[in-house]
Amino acid sequence: MATTAATVGQVSHAGHVDDRSFLRKYIFSTDHKIIGIQFLIMSLLFLAMGGALAMMMRWQLGFPGQVMPGAALLPETMAPGGILLPEFYISLVTMHGTFMVFFAIMPLLVGVFGNFLIPLKIGAPDMAFPRLNMMSFWVAVPSGLIMLAGFWAEGGHAGAGWTAYAPLSASPEYSGVSLGQQLWCVSLVVLGLSSMLGAVNYITTVINLRAPGMTWFRLPLSIWALFITAILVLLAIPILAGGAIMLLFDQTIGTHFFKPATGGQVLLWQHLFWFFGHPEVYILILPAMGMVSDIIANGSRKPIFGYESMVFAIMGIGFLGWIVWGHHMFQSGMNPTLGQTFMISTLLIAVPSAIKTFNWLGTMWRGSLHFHVPMLHAVAFVAMFVIGGLSGVFMASTPVDIYIHDTYFIVAHIHYVLFGGSLFALFGAITYWYPKMFGRMMNPFWGKAHFWLTFVFYNLTFFPMHQLGLQGHMRRIYDPTQYEFLQPLQPLNQFITIAALLLFASQAIFALNFILSWFRGTKAEANPWHDNALEWTVPSPPPHGNFAVTPTVYRGPYEYSSPEATEDYLPQNKRLPTDRMPASQPAGD
Amino acid sequence: MTEDRQVRAAKNPDETHHLSFSQIPHDALTRADRPATIVAPSAGPSAPRFQTDPLTRVRELPHRYILAALAVGALFATTACGGPFPQSTLHPAGDLGFEIDRLFRLILWLAGGVFVVVESLLIYVAIRYRARPGQPPPARVHGHTLLEISWTLAPAVILIMVAVPTIQTILRTDGPAPAGALEVSVIGHQWWWEYRYAESGVVTANELHVPVGRPVVLSMTSADVIHSFWAPRLGGKRDVIQGRTNRLRFTPDSVGVFLGQCAEFCGESHANMGLQVVVEDSAAFEAWIAAQQQAPLPPDSLSPAAREGLEAYRRIRDPASNTCIICHAIQGVSGGLMGPNLTHLGSRSRIAGDMIPNTAEGLARWLRDPITAKPGSKMPNVGLDESEIAALVAYLQSLR
Numbered sequence: 001m002a003t004t005a006a007t008v009g010q011v012s013h014a015g016h017v018d019d020r021s022f023l024r025k026y027i028f029s030t031d032h033k034i035i036g037i038q039f040l041i042m043s044l045l046f047l048a049m050g051g052a053l054a055m056m057m058r059w060q061l062g063f064p065g066q067v068m069p070g071a072a073l074l075p076e077t078m079a080p081g082g083i084l085l086p087e088f089y090i091s092l093v094t095m096h097g098t099f100m101v102f103f104a105i106m107p108l109l110v111g112v113f114g115n116f117l118i119p120l121k122i123g124a125p126d127m128a129f130p131r132l133n134m135m136s137f138w139v140a141v142p143s144g145l146i147m148l149a150g151f152w153a154e155g156g157h158a159g160a161g162w163t164a165y166a167p168l169s170a171s172p173e174y175s176g177v178s179l180g181q182q183l184w185c186v187s188l189v190v191l192g193l194s195s196m197l198g199a200v201n202y203i204t205t206v207i208n209l210r211a212p213g214m215t216w217f218r219l220p221l222s223i224w225a226l227f228i229t230a231i232l233v234l235l236a237i238p239i240l241a242g243g244a245i246m247l248l249f250d251q252t253i254g255t256h257f258f259k260p261a262t263g264g265q266v267l268l269w270q271h272l273f274w275f276f277g278h279p280e281v282y283i284l285i286l287p288a289m290g291m292v293s294d295i296i297a298n299g300s301r302k303p304i305f306g307y308e309s310m311v312f313a314i315m316g317i318g319f320l321g322w323i324v325w326g327h328h329m330f331q332s333g334m335n336p337t338l339g340q341t342f343m344i345s346t347l348l349i350a351v352p353s354a355i356k357t358f359n360w361l362g363t364m365w366r367g368s369l370h371f372h373v374p375m376l377h378a379v380a381f382v383a384m385f386v387i388g389g390l391s392g393v394f395m396a397s398t399p400v401d402i403y404i405h406d407t408y409f410i411v412a413h414i415h416y417v418l419f420g421g422s423l424f425a426l427f428g429a430i431t432y433w434y435p436k437m438f439g440r441m442m443n444p445f446w447g448k449a450h451f452w453l454t455f456v457f458y459n460l461t462f463f464p465m466h467q468l469g470l471q472g473h474m475r476r477i478y479d480p481t482q483y484e485f486l487q488p489l490q491p492l493n494q495f496i497t498i499a500a501l502l503l504f505a506s507q508a509i510f511a512l513n514f515i516l517s518w519f520r521g522t523k524a525e526a527n528p529w530h531d532n533a534l535e536w537t538v539p540s541p542p543p544h545g546n547f548a549v550t551p552t553v554y555r556g557p558y559e560y561s562s563p564e565a566t567e568d569y570l571p572q573n574k575r576l577p578t579d580r581m582p583a584s585q586p587a588g589d
Numbered sequence: 590m591t592e593d594r595q596v597r598a599a600k601n602p603d604e605t606h607h608l609s610f611s612q613i614p615h616d617a618l619t620r621a622d623r624p625a626t627i628v629a630p631s632a633g634p635s636a637p638r639f640q641t642d643p644l645t646r647v648r649e650l651p652h653r654y655i656l657a658a659l660a661v662g663a664l665f666a667t668t669a670c671g672g673p674f675p676q677s678t679l680h681p682a683g684d685l686g687f688e689i690d691r692l693f694r695l696i697l698w699l700a701g702g703v704f705v706v707v708e709s710l711l712i713y714v715a716i717r718y719r720a721r722p723g724q725p726p727p728a729r730v731h732g733h734t735l736l737e738i739s740w741t742l743a744p745a746v747i748l749i750m751v752a753v754p755t756i757q758t759i760l761r762t763d764g765p766a767p768a769g770a771l772e773v774s775v776i777g778h779q780w781w782w783e784y785r786y787a788e789s790g791v792v793t794a795n796e797l798h799v800p801v802g803r804p805v806v807l808s809m810t811s812a813d814v815i816h817s818f819w820a821p822r823l824g825g826k827r828d829v830i831q832g833r834t835n836r837l838r839f840t841p842d843s844v845g846v847f848l849g850q851c852a853e854f855c856g857e858s859h860a861n862m863g864l865q866v867v868v869e870d871s872a873a874f875e876a877w878i879a880a881q882q883q884a885p886l887p888p889d890s891l892s893p894a895a896r897e898g899l900e901a902y903r904r905i906r907d908p909a910s911n912t913c914i915i916c917h918a919i920q921g922v923s924g925g926l927m928g929p930n931l932t933h934l935g936s937r938s939r940i941a942g943d944m945i946p947n948t949a950e951g952l953a954r955w956l957r958d959p960i961t962a963k964p965g966s967k968m969p970n971v972g973l974d975e976s977e978i979a980a981l982v983a984y985l986q987s988l989r
Contacts, residue, residue, distance in 0.1 A: 305730065365718065
């Protein structure tokens with residue numbers, strides 16, 4: 001199989017003059033790097049939009065009934081007189097979650113870095129199925145457009161929350177929304193197709209296209225994480241797609257899957273959604289963990305601590321992710337014995353998570369820590385992931401979950417995992433691989449400014465939400481001030497809103513740094529971070545086909561500060577006198 | 590601060606007993622925020638503007654890291670303190686609430702301990718091992734089996750410390766109803782609560798009356814979407830689902846009015862679906878039941894205005910769905926099932942999902958335009974004129 005990779009690399013690409021037209025090169029490209037960058041641009045736009053939706057929500061929560069600055073841009077059906085309508089607020093809640101999970105974080109982690117990193121890091125010229133890969137992107141784009149179109153649908157956009165609990169989502173008579181909710185379903189089915197095409201590709205590529213010598217236990221942890229994630233995507237997304245189709249049928253052709261009055265089961269939706277939804281949580285965090293591992297080892301100039309246990313922890317999380325979905329439904333009236341089972345499996349996930357955390361600490365321990373911008377984000381990831389993980393223990397304990405279920409405590413938890421976790425890792429990863437993508441460095445001063453502002457305002461935004469939740473603040477309410485008992489919390493709500501607005505504003509630094517560095521940044525050398533992995537042995541950006549000669553791998557990617565090397569890093573493909581040539585195959589292990 | 594607390598304690602004596610858990614004052618909330626805002630870096634780091642090699646220079650960042658971490662810690666501490674918040678989950682007033690609260694505090698200490706240890710370790714490592722010029726390269730360590738095994742086992746032990754009391758609590762709180770429990774059926778509607786008392790036949794809305802000290806079992810279902818019954822200080826929260834009956838059991842241990850609301854997102858007016866649980870001594874509870882069992886006044890003993898209101902209530906309107914009696918029940922007058930039973934509306938303190946005070950003004954506002962008062966309301970704007978509204982208000986207020 002490696003022979004195939006090698007042959008493809010040598011015959012079609014080595015020393016090859018790139019004569020593709022602009023359209024084939026940048027728009028309908030089959031090059032995994034271009035597709036990765038296409039996903040990057042698409043999902044960063046959706047990320048910015050999701051953030052803007054959140055700002056509108058925060059404005060309403062902090063300053064209900066006051067004219068929102070910039071609301072004049074919104075049509076009368078959303079914010080007449082500059083004040084958000086309740087039904088529009090509910091669409092905002094729904095769409096912030098939907099866009100962030102499905103169109104920002106997931107494509108950023110899986111679509112961008114899965115695409116960009118897998119072939120480069122395993123020494124392959126491209127994906128196993130480059131045309132499927134192109135299709136994966138060009139299916140994702142219409143999916144996003146369908147989801148966007150819902151904002152202009154008659155009756156407003158979907159308003160049943162991003163979890164779309166039936167029967168609220170299944171019956172227009174309950175939600176007042178019909179077309180918007182149908183577009184929501186259609187969009188997710190289409191997006192599911194895109195994700196599955198990607199997943200098939202990643203799995204095949206990692207199994208078949210590894211360079212000679214790139215054994216499984218020489219794979220970078222980012223690739224391990226993306227590989228396990230791809231398996232999760234392949235198995236989980238069809239369940240969401242199936243559920244969404246059933247929901248669509250309930251709305252359009254009169255089926256009764258989720259309508260109890262005519263024999264359906266309300267809870268069936270929750271089971272389907274969370275059987276997909278919990279693996280989805282790990283789809284959204286595992287690649288982040290993998291990339292953080294790469295960055296922390298690099299920033300510490302030390303090998304990753306406990307490589308094997310890191311790999312097994314990734315597998316453990318990936319497996320346990322399938323048997324915990326019931327913890328989202330503790331209040332649905334499930335049998336207490338079943339609840340206890342889900343509680344125990346949920347608590348078990350803390351074990352591999354703790355292994356990873358301590359291994360990151362062990363990597364940094366007695367290291368030589370270089371706090372470049374990606375490293376700052378990676379360390380922040382660890383710090384924030386610990387908080388998000390610990391707040392998860394509260395929810396795992398079923399009686400305590402009775403307290404905090406559906407309150408702002410949950411909102412705090414999910415944001416500590418998805419923003420404090422995934423998004424910090426993503427900022428770090430984008431900065432880290434930016435030179436490889438665009439051939440230029442992002443500006444480190446503005447990178448640090450962005451990091452510190454984000455870190456501070458992020459915590460000021462989300463940490464107080466734990467407090468809000470414990471004091472009885474429910475999720476998804478339009479106007480907290482109408483409850484007498486929430487009025488003492490209003491100063492805290494306003495504080496959070498101001499912090500959130502500043503957090504959002506701070507992202508402008510990142511956006512400007514990203515755009516300006518593309519044209520003005522310092523030209524990047526091949527290996528600006530002195531990393532060992534294969535992508536750093538080729539020019540920035542790598543040519544079409546990646547490797548002029550298929551690399552041969554002699555060691556794992558974390559051999560920093562090796563006494564055998566003259567520098568403090570040792571590329572995976574550098575042959576030392578003691579290294580033997582690997583067997584011609586990467587061992588079909 | 591002490592003065593402040595005494596004032597509050599005097600107002601509500603049962604708020605004090607949990608303060609011993611943490612001596613952080615009520616105002617800690619705002620206090621914690623203050624250092625936090627100071628931490629926001631006002632000036633960016635003075636790193637060289639354009640670094641080509643990100644590895645060459647290491648900046649001194651740790652002190653700000655510490656400050657940020659302290660701010661986080663201060664905010665974390667505030668979650669441990671009570672406050673003047675009547676909805677707080679940290680002031681249980683029933684056995685279920687108390688059990689949950691005890692477990693919550695156990696986990697708070699355990700998780701708080703882990704938080705402090707891990708984050709301090711991280712900060713220590715980040716400061717202690719940052720690169721310095723001229724230092725020898727770090728040792729090439731790939732792992733340490735014993736260490737890795739021990740930090741696999743340590744969290745497992747902590748998790749057992751969480752799991753065992755959790756299971757014990759579940760067994761204590763989730764068993765079958767004790768004999769002599771008060772059984773009430775709860776039906777969630779968009780967007781109000783219906784209560785049906787099995788033993789006395791009383792039907793009411795939004796205000797749940799229960800006696801102190803007697804176990805209460807709620808058998809809950811929904812007429813439409815999923816709702817979730819939640820009275821935080823009593824500890825209960827459980828989803829209310831069409832086609833299923835979920836049960837919730839608690840024993841209130843102090844007299845008072847405990848607020849609650851729907852906790853599961855249930856549509857446009859999810860935010861307008863409040864409830865209250867009135868816990869009273871058994872004499873007051875029996876008196877309330879007796880009053881609820883009374884038939885309303887006969888028409889000829891009503892005031893002229895109220896009599897006019899009764900006429901308006903019965904009037905067939907166009908379209909017919911705008912007719913009051915289609916949806917509402919008043920004993921001896923109408924038997925509609927869509928909306929709340931109004932037989933004793935005058936005895937309730939609030940209307941419209943517990944969101945609007947039950948005063949002449951509040952009733953008039955509601956009748957004039959229910960859709961504005963509660964967005965998406967299933968009660969249409971009937972198009973009443975002002976004289977009808979005044980008459981209806983008089984009639985509804987007579988239903989005590």
